[in-house]
Amino acid sequence: MKYKDYYRTLGVERSAAEADIKKAYRKLARKYHPDVSKEPGAEAKFKEISEAYMTLKDVDKRAAYDQLGAHPSGQEFRPPPDWQREFSGTPFAADDVDLADLFASLRGGGRHPGHDGRTLSMPGQDYEVTVHITLEQAFHGAKVDLDLTMPEYDANGILHRAPHAFKVRIPKGATDGQRLRLPGKGGKGFNGGRDGDLYVNVVLHPHSLYRVSGHDLYLDLPLTPWEAVLGATVQVPTPHGPVRLKVPAGTQGGQQLRLSKRGLPRPSTGEGDLFALVQIVLPTVTNEQERTLFKQLADGSTFNPRGHFEQDMPHEN
Amino acid sequence: MRIELTEIFWLREHHALSVNQLAELSDLSAAEINELVDYGAITPIDPDVAELTFDTQCLVVAQTACRLRDDFDLDTQGVALALALLDRVRQLEAQLQDLRARLPRRVV
Numbered sequence: 001m002k003y004k005d006y007y008r009t010l011g012v013e014r015s016a017a018e019a020d021i022k023k024a025y026r027k028l029a030r031k032y033h034p035d036v037s038k039e040p041g042a043e044a045k046f047k048e049i050s051e052a053y054m055t056l057k058d059v060d061k062r063a064a065y066d067q068l069g070a071h072p073s074g075q076e077f078r079p080p081p082d083w084q085r086e087f088s089g090t091p092f093a094a095d096d097v098d099l100a101d102l103f104a105s106l107r108g109g110g111r112h113p114g115h116d117g118r119t120l121s122m123p124g125q126d127y128e129v130t131v132h133i134t135l136e137q138a139f140h141g142a143k144v145d146l147d148l149t150m151p152e153y154d155a156n157g158i159l160h161r162a163p164h165a166f167k168v169r170i171p172k173g174a175t176d177g178q179r180l181r182l183p184g185k186g187g188k189g190f191n192g193g194r195d196g197d198l199y200v201n202v203v204l205h206p207h208s209l210y211r212v213s214g215h216d217l218y219l220d221l222p223l224t225p226w227e228a229v230l231g232a233t234v235q236v237p238t239p240h241g242p243v244r245l246k247v248p249a250g251t252q253g254g255q256q257l258r259l260s261k262r263g264l265p266r267p268s269t270g271e272g273d274l275f276a277l278v279q280i281v282l283p284t285v286t287n288e289q290e291r292t293l294f295k296q297l298a299d300g301s302t303f304n305p306r307g308h309f310e311q312d313m314p315h316e317n
Numbered sequence: 318m319r320i321e322l323t324e325i326f327w328l329r330e331h332h333a334l335s336v337n338q339l340a341e342l343s344d345l346s347a348a349e350i351n352e353l354v355d356y357g358a359i360t361p362i363d364p365d366v367a368e369l370t371f372d373t374q375c376l377v378v379a380q381t382a383c384r385l386r387d388d389f390d391l392d393t394q395g396v397a398l399a400l401a402l403l404d405r406v407r408q409l410e411a412q413l414q415d416l417r418a419r420l421p422r423r424v425v
Contacts, residue, residue, distance in 0.1 A: 007345035029388055035381055218418040279421050
């Protein structure tokens with residue numbers, strides 16, 4: 001079992017008063033709580049903080065923790081032989097159990113209900129995992145492998161960390177920020193308590209072509225000036241496959257051309273739309289003929305895109 | 318190790334939960350859920366019926382409420398206020414993502 005220095009995690013002395021531990025926890029929780037923080041790694045950091053506080057805020061658990069002695073964080077250690085009898089009551093396999101599981105199993109007041117009250121049932125813990133999927137997986141649906149390690153009691157009532165592997169079918173239409181529930185796939189319930197649930201948070205990888213907003217997609221559509229002025233039919237990629245898009249004559253830069261139902265499928269019915277954002281792109285290198293043609297256009301055109309400036313400008317004397 | 322093939326449940330699907338089911342799944346009490354309904358933090362499918370039922374999306378809100386209650390020692394009114402502010406942040410983030418998606422990526 002690896003030692004974790006809970007006092008260090010909360011940034012307090014080992015002799016800290018209960019009120020100081022609470023104050024330190026609240027300050028860190030405000031900064032790293034996953035519901036309020038967007039800092040990278042906040043969720044993992046908050047788990048550490050929460051684990052430390054859950055143990056140190058409870059007088060009995062703190063006493064049990066202090067009895068383990070002080071070790072460097074991450075160092076392998078074994079609780080003293082009499083520790084389990086005195087504090088835990090729950091038999092555990094020291095090699096594959098985590099310190100957090102051990103203190104969680106004490107359940108406050110220093111005793112696990114399995115020790116003093118075998119008849120008390122407890123629901124299994126809910127777990128939450130984040131799954132990153134590509135836009136193509138969101139479009140077609142995907143099977144995603146999840147490997148989790150959860151604490152559970154074996155047939156002899158000994159606490160272990162057991163690996164669980166799930167092949168989860170993500171249905172088409174999943175999109176960024178959506179949450180899926182796998183009922184009963186979380187921690188095992190104790191003594192007849194219901195099994196916990198597993199929640200899957202979906203995060204979409206950014207795509208090289210499409211930007212996602214809900215189930216709608218946005219795609220930059222570069223056009224030449226003459227395609228924009230004269231109109232054109234251009235081939236546009238979509239997740240459904242390439243389509244030919246008719247660009248009307250006189251299309252302006254920044255305009256959105258909507259391709260109905262070419263976005264991501266919705267979970268129930270229908271699809272989002274794909275919007276092609278027009279960008280008029282000038283050639284960076286022009287040959288002699290092109291320059292001549294642009295010169296002819298400049299000489300022959302009466303178009304003035306800054307005409308409205310003249311109304312507001314003071315007349316020169 | 319056994320590999321389980323498992324199906325998921327959309328939390329956005331319209332599947333009604335009773336107050337007690339929502340309480341069991343979220344670890345809030347039924348009284349807290351009713352209080353959060355009174356504060357407008359959780360919206361039942363039909364507020365005018367005697368036996369309230371909730372869309373499964375309410376489970377996300379109820380579980381967030383439970384975390385806020387436990388992790389910040391908030392009372393129900395504080396939880397309701399935090400939920401309202403978090404919802405406002407979520408809406409603004411969705412607007413920001415939408416506006417970002419509409420911005421051309423190529424610099425021309």
